Amino acid sequence: MNKFNIKNKLYKPIVLFSLVLLIKSAVAWFVVFNDGPNWSMVLTEIPFFIIVFSLIEWLASKRKILYYMIANLLITVIYFSVLMYYKYYGVIATYHALQQADKVTKVGESTYSLIAPYYLFIFLDIIFFLFFMFRPKYIAKWKERGLKRMNRAVLLVITAVSIGLCFFSIWPNHASMNEIKKAESMGILNYELYTLFADTTEDEELIDSKEITQQAVNELKGIQEPASPQFYGADKGKNLIVVQMESFQSFLLGLTIDGQEITPNLNKLVQENTYFNNFYTNAGQGTTSDAEFVVNTSFYVPKNEPATSSAYMEKSVPSLPKLLASNGYDTATFHTNSVDFWNRKELYKAVGFDTYYDQSFFGDDDHIAFGASDEVLFAKTVPQLSQMDAGDKPFYAMVISMTAHHPYHMPEDKYKMELPERFEGTLLGNYIRAQNYADYAMGQFLEELKTSGLWDDSLVVFYGDHQGLPMYTLGSDEKELINGLVGHEYGYTDMFNIPFIVHSPSAKLPAVMDHTGGQVDILPTVANLLGVSVQNQLHFGEDLFNQQTNLLPVRHFLPTGSFINDKSIYVTGDAYADGTNYSQLDNSSLEGGSTEAQFDAVQRLLHLSNSYILQLPDLEQ
Secondary structure, three states: OOHHHHHHHHOOHHHHHHHHHHHHHHHHHHHHOOOOOOHHHHHHHHHHHHHHHHHHHHHOOOOHHHHHHHHHHHHHHHHHHHHHHHHHHOOOOOHHHHOOHHHHHHOHHHHHOOOOHHHHHHHHHHHHHHHHHOOHHHHHHHHHHHHOOOOHHHHHHHHHHHHHHHHHHHHHHOOOOOHHHHHHHHOHHHHHHHHHHHHHHOOOOOOOHHHOOHHHHHHHHOOOOOOOOOOOOOOOOOEEEEEEEOOOOHHHOOOEEOOEEOOHHHHHHHHHOEEEOOEEOOOOOOOHHHHHHHHHHOOOOOOOOOHHHOHHHHEOOOOHHHHHHOOOOEEEEEEOOOOOHHHHHHHHHHHOOOEEEOHHHHOOOOEEOOEEOHHHHHHHHHHHHHHHHOOOOOEEEEEEOOOOOOOOOOOHHHOOOOOOHHHOOOHHHHHHHHHHHHHHHHHHHHHHHHHHOOHHHEEEEEEEOOOOOOOOOOOHHHHHHHHHHHOOOOOHHHHOEOOEEEEOOOOOOOOEEOOOEEHHHHHHHHHHHHOOOOOOOOOOOOOOOOOOOOOEEOOOOOOOOOEEOOOEEEEOOOOOOOOEEEEOOOOOEOOOOOOHHHHHHHHHHHHHHHHHHHOOOEOOO
8 A cells, every 4th residue: 555545544534533542542541550551452442433433424424524523522531531530539430420520620729730741642633633623725625535425335344343342342341340450451431331331220229228237237247246345435425526637647647757747746646545557548439528428427438429419418317416416415517618519518417417617607718728727727616616515515526627638739838847859849748748737737726625625525536538649649759759658668558547546535545456447437436435325326337446357348449349357458350359458567468368258248238338328218308
């Protein structure tokens, strides 16, 4: 074939646009999959392009090039969304993520910080095409080429072959539980199509509510609740203050950089109170708001969306605020962002907080991230707590910090430590500096609690809400830096490990608790210390002072079926057998770190939780 014929073939829209999209798919594969682009990418992605473009060839008689450009743009947006989503969440974005698209504009700085310059390369051709489309002589040429009809026999053959290739990419891999492996085997676009189809045809059948009992939950987790639990009622009648710390991971505690403590106030807090060193986030796609939901309900988050955007908010959900209110407590929650963000207004109604304080109360002075700074949060919250304390009833208050939010861009006047040059300008360095400031503000809060007398009259617990440094976001230099900080290869067990610290004014609790816990366990744990029974309230967590074993499903941030047990974090493969266990000690591979019975139990626990909530009575409007 001579050069003229090759050039002529390339000018055919179906060939040209397929090659352009193949390059874009290579960018997405390079970011998302460990092996990067390979020949299987060609065999899985191109057939999808051909099917889309064949439809244009079959159906469009005019404006054919315009339809090609629209298809090109839509597929480009899918690839861009996939690689952007993966950089933060570590999973493949599907159409479910589009339901939260309005949140992107509200966390714009966080979103934009994930964009590497070469990501924008995939939009370059669109700019190129648009430039030439507005030049008359090129418009004429494109119209001429677009109006030429492809040979129908050839079109029929390539369409049929492409459909066959897509089918044989999808069907043999549809049973895989690991969404990333599934997308790699199917191809990204085939996986997106499969997910859309599968979700509309495979609705999960709800378990009969009669089968969902506390005994059934406990048996799946392998625990028994003691008849006389230790420390029961040790803080009976005390206030409860729950402090949720934005993006805080446990590896920061006790960490120094060139002799500087990153979290001196929290370090002291850990030394003087009870610290759970194997405690993990149970948040899902809704991150901070999901953590609020899990802590206040002891249920798991839904599968494909944040709890606050799901049907859960239509239900009257059993919760910690309702439990404590029935035992004579006033309840309130404090957050400097707008209550409408992540649908918190509905969350607070569903779980039963009496009062919420949001941006309308805290104002917008000293603005950092999405609202007033942690200093303002704590300074304005303590007087409200003191006012509640002056009443006749004890109170439950949830206080949610937010300043140390991704991408951790702190104003210079908030810098409280000097970073070594090697950390400057990195996400890791920004994270450390933001958490150092958050610790400074926390120190002021602790001092105010003590000065006001609230510290001695309150059970106060502190925990991180979700991971702050996704391993997928870090560059190679940053990975080297953080590996040096944690003393091993930074991985899942570091990323999901968050602190849980309990200040009990009345009980002589252990200094350190080593066994596994998660946010889902906070409700039964604090209820035990307050002497409030949870026997008549279904909960999927456990009292961490009276149990030695645990089983924690990980939803959204790891492949379906992944979980945390007493030894490791298990990450699903195509099925249980080819999954990997990562040691809680150093993130190394751990043989025999889990069992298939635990794997099955985790699926059942999630199914029980979802089924129970969806069969609850609707909220009264």
